[in-house]
Amino acid sequence: MPKRKLNLARMSDDDLLDLRVCELPLKLKDTPLQERVDQLYDELAQRGITFRPHCWLSDDWYSPDGIPGIAIPFYLAHPRLMRLERQQLLEVEGGTKQWCMKILRHEAGHAIDTAYRLRRKAAFRRVFGRVSQPYREYYQPMPSSRDYVLHLEMWYAQAHPLEDFAETFAVWLRPGSRWRATYKDWPALKKLEQVDRFMKSVAGTKPVVTSRRADEPLSRIRKTLREHYASKRRHYGLDIPSVYDADLRRLFDGSISSRRAPTAAAFLSKVRGEIRRVVARWTGEYTYTIDQVIQEMIERCREMELRVGGPAEDVKRDAMILVAVRTTHFMHEGRHRVVV
Incomplete structure (x- = not known):
């Protein structure tokens, strides 16, 4: 049965969410994504690497074990889906050219490791x-x-040896990277030098693993976008710490009756975006998780009828600290979440 013709740009959020992923009329060709993949290929060529990891659209960023290629999330192939992604998860991973290229270089590191079986080497x-x-x-x-090395956020190189290699490769590959100077006197420099030796050894050679298979391409993903995002939110929202009344009473004032004093709920709603960005920068935590903490604060402030009782800048600063504490408590227990 032929696919029905869909105009994604004109569809409502609800209509989009009811679509199955396999129904999305998307492709890499003739999109900015293809231009970025081509740029990745050019960067590899400039380094003398003839291998080209194949790319396909799927439901997330990853490079599968045993397949020297790169899966790219579907939402990056259409601006309407990027807007939906932001509406559902508050950010668009890889949504800018710079961010997209950083992730592509990282995933290319995984693909090259697979293609040349580098992980099997004693070095x-x-x-x-x-x-x-x-x-x-x-x-x-x-x-x-x-x-x-420092490349992707959340100190991702520390997650696993394979991520350490991919992050190191990405730093090595980036055009204009002055990695020898940047990482001078860092122990990480030895890793960059090892990547440099690996890449010189494979330059101009054919890969050992040549599979062009695509893992979980769009055509095989039967879940709806609604199911996809519900699963994502469950993942990002795990272990959201609760907000206690005592904390909120210290931050705001329940004794103020004047209507001229803004409500705490309205104040937090106004500065929500700024708090989310700053706390994400402080903690490296998922934006979605942080926003859930802020939302819980807003709802409880409304129930307790709290109002702003001090200078706005001071209250905003203290609110940022409270949100940061609530979203980072598990880091002190060794439980920093990471997508792998």
Whole structure:
């Protein structure tokens, strides 16, 4: 049966959410995404690497084990779906050219590891560690550590040896990267030098693993967008800490009766975006998780009829601190969430 013709740009959120992923009329060709993939290929060529990881649309960013290619999330192939992504999850991962290229370089590192079986080499294990250790659902980053490069947010290189390699490769690949100077005197420099040796050894050679299979392409994903986003929100919203009344009473004032004093709920709603951005920068936590904490605060402030009782800037600063504390308590328990 032929696919029905869909005009995504004119569809409502509800109509889009009722679509199955496999029904989305999307492709890489003739989109800004294809231009970014081509840029990745150019960057590899400039480094003498003839291997080109194949790319396809799926439901997330990843490079599967055993397949030297890159899955790219479907929403990046259409501006209407990018708006839906932001509405559902508050951010669009890879939504700008710079951000997209950073992720593509990272995933290319995974693909090249697979293509040339680099993880099997003794030098890989010696420098990056054993890849046999399981991925952890949570990890506790060490922001001050100089044993790892800094590329993607949340100190992602610290999540697993394979992520360490992919992040190091991405730093090495970036055009204009002055990695020798940037990481001078860092232990991470040894990792960059090892990547440089690996890439010189494979330059101009054919990959060992040549599979062009696409894992979970759009055509095989039967879930609806509504189901897709519900699953995403469950994942990002795990372990959201509760907000206690005492904290809110210290932050706001329940004794103010004057209508001239803004309500705490209205105040938090007004500065919500700024708090979300700042706390995300402080903590490295998911924007969605942070927003859920703020939403819980707003709802409870409304129920308690709290009002702003001090200078707005002071209250905003203290609100940021409270949100940060609530969203980072699990980091001190070694439970920093990470997408793998």
